[in-house]
Amino acid sequence: MIVGDRKPIEEIKEMLAPYKKILLVGCGTCISVCMTGGEKEVGILASELRMISELEKKDWEISETTIQRQCEREYIEPLKEQFEKADVVMSMACGVGIQYMAEVFPEKIVLPAVNTTFYGTNVKEGEWQERCAGCGDCVLDKTLGICPVARCSKGLYNGPCGGTDNGKCEVNKDLDCAWYLIYNRMKEHGKLDMLDEIIPARSWKTSLHGGPRKRVREDAQK
Template sequence: MIVGNRKPLEEIQEMIKPYKKILILGCRECITVCAAGGEREVAVLASELKLSRTKEGREIEIKEFTLERQCDYEYIDQIKPFVDEYEAVVSMACGAGIQYTAERFPQKIVLPAINTTFLGVTLEQGVWSERCQGCGDCVLHLTGGICPVARCAKSLFNGPCGGSSNGKCEVNKDTDCAWQLIVDRLKTLGQLDRYEDIIPAKDWKPSREGGPRVRIREDLRLD
């Protein structure tokens, strides 16, 4: 899932300073699962903003609304009937959702309440961890199912480096060395011979090097 963090209240307060009537728009997908921008977080933010505005002695009217997804226009368009009643939309989706909402309503001010951080997994309730960087050319079959791009601080393809110590990364002692994990997993799989193969330099073109990416499946297109 896409994992994100709610921005600090102060930052959001600053963004909405000129407005008296706002719509806080949550998303029921990834950002709900990582407890950053779902229905509950929308309610918390709305309440925090109301309380702080009351303290300042300035009025604010807030509508809370959570869409099924903010990355599909069919859902975003559900706010069409009432979005014009609000001066600004504070989106609690990931960066993709925030942008798409802004794209669908070009005349509307759409503000971000989330810092989108990574593609990751839930380790336990309340703990999420990065797993993928969307590099566009997966090598997990070569590396025992552990990604050297996302999980090695240097994205090394032939590791570990000299900074690996007792299975931990020199960048952060709480971070596992991805290459230690790769070696351990290859051992478990009985594929340690693969470790001897030198992985050639990666072609980063399928990644962000070629600019924003588009995926098209012609057979699915309606027009």
């Protein structure tokens, strides 16, 4: 899922300062599961903003709604009337949802309430960890399911580096060394010979270095 963190309240207040009628829109998919921008978090932020408005005499009128997905047009379009009534829209979705709502209703400014951080998983209650960098050329077959791009701090394809320290990374001692994990996994599977294979330098054109990416399936198009 896509994971994000709510922005600091001061930043949100500053963004909303010039407006009066504010529509707060949550997203019911990834950002809801990571407890950042779903229905409940929209309710919390809306309540906070109403109180701030009262305490700081800001005269804000906050309305709130949450849709299933902000990254799909058919879920956004029914918000037309609510968008029209608002001076500004603040989205609690990931960067995709924020942009797509602004694309569907270009006459409206859509502000971000969330910093989108990574593609990750919920490893335990209340903790999410990064797992994928969306680099466009997956090598998980060569590393037995542990991504060296997203999980090695240096993104090394042939590791570990000299900074591995008893399974931890020199960049941050709280981080597992991805190549230590890869080594152990290869060992468990009796495939340590895989380490002899040098993964050659790759093209990063499939990642953002080749510009924004798109995917086309002609058979699905009208």
